[in-house]
Amino acid sequence: MEERAAEAGGARFAALTMDSFFYRFRNPLVLIAIVLMQVIALAMQVQRPSSVAEVPSARAMEEAGSAPDGKHVSLLRRWTVTAVTPLETAVHASSVKVRGAWGNYVNLFHTRQQDAQLKQEVARLREEEASFAEDAAQGRRLQTLLGFKESYVTSTVAAQVIGTSGSERSHVLYLDKGSDDGIRPEQAVITPDGVVGKIRDVFPKTSQLLLISDSSSGAGVILATTRIRGIVKGTATGRVEIDNLTADSRIKVGEPVVTSGGDLVFPRGLPVGTIESIAPDPLHQPYTSIVIKTAANLNRLEEVLVITGTSATLPPAAAQDAATAEATQDANQRAADLIAEKLPSLHPDADGAAAAAGTPAVGPDGKPVSDDPESQVGGAVGYINSGLPRPKPAVHPDKFTPGTVPPAAELTPGAPAQAPKNPATQSSPQ
Amino acid sequence: MAERSYTSREELDQYGFHPGVTVLAPLVCILLQAMLPKTFPWLIHIDLPLIATIFFAVSRRSPIAGTVTGTLIGLFQDGLTNHPFGVDGIAKGVVGYVAASVGFAVDVDNIVNRIGLVFTLSMAQSGLLYLIAHWLLGDVSYRFLPVVELISAAANCVVAIPMFAVLDRFRIRD
Numbered sequence: 328m329e330e331r332a333a334e335a336g337g338a339r340f341a342a343l344t345m346d347s348f349f350y351r352f353r354n355p356l357v358l359i360a361i362v363l364m365q366v367i368a369l370a371m372q373v374q375r376p377s378s379v380a381e382v383p384s385a386r387a388m389e390e391a392g393s394a395p396d397g398k399h400v401s402l403l404r405r406w407t408v409t410a411v412t413p414l415e416t417a418v419h420a421s422s423v424k425v426r427g428a429w430g431n432y433v434n435l436f437h438t439r440q441q442d443a444q445l446k447q448e449v450a451r452l453r454e455e456e457a458s459f460a461e462d463a464a465q466g467r468r469l470q471t472l473l474g475f476k477e478s479y480v481t482s483t484v485a486a487q488v489i490g491t492s493g494s495e496r497s498h499v500l501y502l503d504k505g506s507d508d509g510i511r512p513e514q515a516v517i518t519p520d521g522v523v524g525k526i527r528d529v530f531p532k533t534s535q536l537l538l539i540s541d542s543s544s545g546a547g548v549i550l551a552t553t554r555i556r557g558i559v560k561g562t563a564t565g566r567v568e569i570d571n572l573t574a575d576s577r578i579k580v581g582e583p584v585v586t587s588g589g590d591l592v593f594p595r596g597l598p599v600g601t602i603e604s605i606a607p608d609p610l611h612q613p614y615t616s617i618v619i620k621t622a623a624n625l626n627r628l629e630e631v632l633v634i635t636g637t638s639a640t641l642p643p644a645a646a647q648d649a650a651t652a653e654a655t656q657d658a659n660q661r662a663a664d665l666i667a668e669k670l671p672s673l674h675p676d677a678d679g680a681a682a683a684a685g686t687p688a689v690g691p692d693g694k695p696v697s698d699d700p701e702s703q704v705g706g707a708v709g710y711i712n713s714g715l716p717r718p719k720p721a722v723h724p725d726k727f728t729p730g731t732v733p734p735a736a737e738l739t740p741g742a743p744a745q746a747p748k749n750p751a752t753q754s755s756p757q
Numbered sequence: 758m759a760e761r762s763y764t765s766r767e768e769l770d771q772y773g774f775h776p777g778v779t780v781l782a783p784l785v786c787i788l789l790q791a792m793l794p795k796t797f798p799w800l801i802h803i804d805l806p807l808i809a810t811i812f813f814a815v816s817r818r819s820p821i822a823g824t825v826t827g828t829l830i831g832l833f834q835d836g837l838t839n840h841p842f843g844v845d846g847i848a849k850g851v852v853g854y855v856a857a858s859v860g861f862a863v864d865v866d867n868i869v870n871r872i873g874l875v876f877t878l879s880m881a882q883s884g885l886l887y888l889i890a891h892w893l894l895g896d897v898s899y900r901f902l903p904v905v906e907l908i909s910a911a912a913n914c915v916v917a918i919p920m921f922a923v924l925d926r927f928r929i930r931d
């Protein structure tokens with residue numbers, strides 16, 4: 328009996344001790360339990376399903392750290408976004424209405440003036456377009472010859488920014504368009520100024536835009552002048568930089584940077600920005616840190632365009648514009664030819680093409696033109712305007728003076744050397 | 758002469774809140790945090806949900822309640838970012854626990870103490886986020902920028918004082 332009582336007492340004491348332990352340390356124990364659960368949850372989220380890693384594009388996303396969430400995480404995020412975005416949309420819509428009403432009132436004062444300015448700009452841009460049309464057509468022909476796969480933007484969806492992530496470490500924006508509007512993950516997002524980012528997560532009515540300034544973002548780019556390829560990435564501080572290039576003296580501050588199309592997200596040739604600074608990267612030697620000033624102002628985004636479709640051929644509207652521009656270019660060319668015919672003195676190098684090809688200039692009578700300095704703009708003797716500076720006649724000619732030695736075709740092997748002719752007294756080919 | 762009953766500081770200064778305030782106040786903070794930086798980008802350095810976490814933790818003076826409140830607010834914030842769930846949840850959970858624990862020792866109605874608490878916990882949260890990014894997520898690109906963090910902490914203090922004054926009106930003595 329005594330032993331049983333002692334055992335019962337011991338068990339009761341142990342239970343009381345445990346109770347008092349948990350009661351006494353309940354606060355830190357709860358903290359540890361909650362933190363531990365979240366650490367485990369973090370570990371599970373960072374793991375990627377193996378089936379996803381087998382897809383090349385998914386692997387590329389994973390490397391960039393911008394892969395979409397798993398099923399359960401996506402559900403949690405959807406709940407969170409669903410709780411917040413309706414309020415954001417309502418507030419945004421009301422603010423747009425207020426600003427729109429005020430803006431319409433103010434803009435009425437300047438409409439006529441803006442209209443005139445815009446018409447002038449359209450005319451100027453048409454002329455510019457016409458001047459570029461021939462180059463563009465030639466570029467397309469060369470791409471066709473080389474079998475180059477170009478992707479043209481065929482369809483876009485305009486969306487408005489309704490909110491942010493609210494965190495300075497997460498450069499994410501929320502758009503008012505979602506899967507109901509045809510938006511899908513991994514679609515490129517641009518503004519008229521340049522690249523903005525890509526769609527990360529899509530919900531029925533909203534979507535999550537990952538800016539190129541986010542540390543998990545990335546895009547293939549090409550330096551416009553030097554044609555050097557690189558990968559542009561965001562940093563934790565929100566800067567955009569290229570960090571996979573070694574030092575190269577050809578890369579200069581101010582050089583434009585455009586998308587290369589190699590990432591299969593952004594179509595080729597979209598402006599990304601310009602080089603702001605170049606400095607050695609102390610953490611990744613021998614690479615340099617090339618900081619990019621983005622073409623689009625990522626801090627003040629209101630409206631963006633989501634690229635929902637691309638095509639290997641030029642879209643019909645763009646093709647029509649190109650045809651119009653080419654026709655304008657032809658008309659301009661004909662007008663220039665007419666002027667050239669009526670004003671021949673303005674174009675002494677009318678036979679410039681022939682001269683550039685290396686053939687002697689021929690006069691209207693079919694004979695070669697004189698090498699008289701008065702009849703030439705520049706270039707070698709007998710070749711009008713070849714681009715080379717015309718030498719002055721030698722005061723004391725010798726065997727090295729141009730024109731003193733007959734052409735090699737007229738020389739006979741083994742024949743005695745002829746006395747040099749004086750070019751000053753040399754007669755013209757006529 | 759009336760007999761006075763002295764109780765612990767915890768019992769003396771413990772406050773409660775109406776359930777509506779408990780839910781709506783953090784939600785409004787998160788909503789403002791998500792919307793205001795769109796118009797005023799520099800406001801991204803202010804962490805309104807952190808201020809709400811600190812306020813509710815020091816008012817309730819319960820470390821468990823502080824931890825749970827901080828964790829829920831942090832997880833909600835995580836849901837709006839592209840980070841995994843738990844980054845802000847862990848940081849704000851720890852901040853809530855520390856704020857409630859400190860609430861026992863100091864008079865949190867004093868404005869100087871409030872400024873010191875908000876400033877210290879803002880810096881502590883930045884340090885925690887750095888540790889989580891480096892140790893748990895292996896993100897070596899994440900950098901701790903002392904000047905930026907100091908400015909953020911100071912900005913949080915500036916916003917916290919009037920915000921605490923407003924939220925004080927919703928306190929109910931338990």
